[in-house]
Amino acid sequence: MSESNQTPSKADETELLQLRQEIDQLDQEILNLISRRAQCALRVAEVKMKADPGQAVFYRPEREAQVLSRVMERNPGPLGNEDMARLFREIMSACLALERPLEVAYLGPEGTFTQQAAKKHFGQWVKTKPMPAIDEVFREVDAGAVQYGVVPIENSTEGVVNHTLDTFITSNIKIVGEVELRIHHHLMAGPNTNRDKITRVYSHQQSLAQCRKWLDAHMPQAERIAVNSNAEAARRVQGEWNSAAIAGEMASELYDLEIIETKIEDSPDNSTRFLIIGAQEVDTSGADKTSLVVSMRNEPGALYHLLKPFNDFGVDMTRLESRPSPSGNWTYVFFIDFVGHTRDANVQEALSAIRKTAVEVKVLGSYPKGVL
Incomplete structure (x- = not known):
């Protein structure tokens, strides 16, 4: 009989029970500490509002960067540094939402890599607002309709995003942070689509370029149609039976599409850098x-x-x-x-x-x- 099928001994069962009890106790301690941190965040908000009710700043990019860097430096393991930092990012995001929920504009529509970058940088508790163009993101921040914006600036394969650079020339908005996102492109289609019948592939122009070799090798007969965003590509194929889209995992979930091929990007190190923009x-x-x-x-x-x-x-x-x-x-x-x-x-x-x-x-x- 293999080792995996052996029945645990009495000693093993006793040890497992003790470990589970220890985990339960640790979970309660973690819960109490997170609650204490949230209470402290609320008090921070009260002090800031009392000192300057009209101009209180709740999100401090430099402070958050210092906290996350310190977490990674002091992490004892066995969780990796980035995994631990991501956990703390979400705790900080939830606590900040108690002080004042952040609203962040991004290059839309929903399901784009830019929205994914916004969530990565600010955490899941941020409110994201899709905008139709990069200059609209700048205007939304400049008008004070949102606190921050997220725009793409360069891709490791395709180079800089010239529209973003050009907008900075005439704008007074400041760069307040950056985030890099590992870009994975997936081929997706509706549940009733037969892969052998696909005659067109939708995606953003840059994504089509980043998957050129894969498309040449596996779908040379399919027409490649550039659209405004990968999310728009995913939305289009919802009601079509002979088309597919290249987009990220968030888009497949949002538009209820089936991923039929994963990670089809030509470069294994494909990544995009995004800038966080704000007024201060x-x-x-x-x-x-x-x-x-x-x-x-x-x-x-x-x-x-x-x-x-x-x-x-x-x-x-x-x-x-x-x-x-x-x-x-x-x-x-x-x-x-x-x-x-x-x-x-x-x-x-x-x-x-x-x-x-x-x-x-x-x-x-x-x-x-x-x-x-």
């Missing part, structure tokens, strides 16, 4: 990034003069993108990400040097590096 500036967290846009004169050595201060003052630049200037005349603006906060001394020196040769320097925000 963010204090230092100890592990920060800064984004800015710089307009340079169209003259020899302009790029050299832009990059030299980063080297001179020891500022680690992590991204450089150029876009045509809205003013035209064959001039360009540069989008730059670097490590550090505008309150750091070396960053201030570098920015001061850049301003001496630049037409304009606009700081888009200093914010905590993505923890999860």
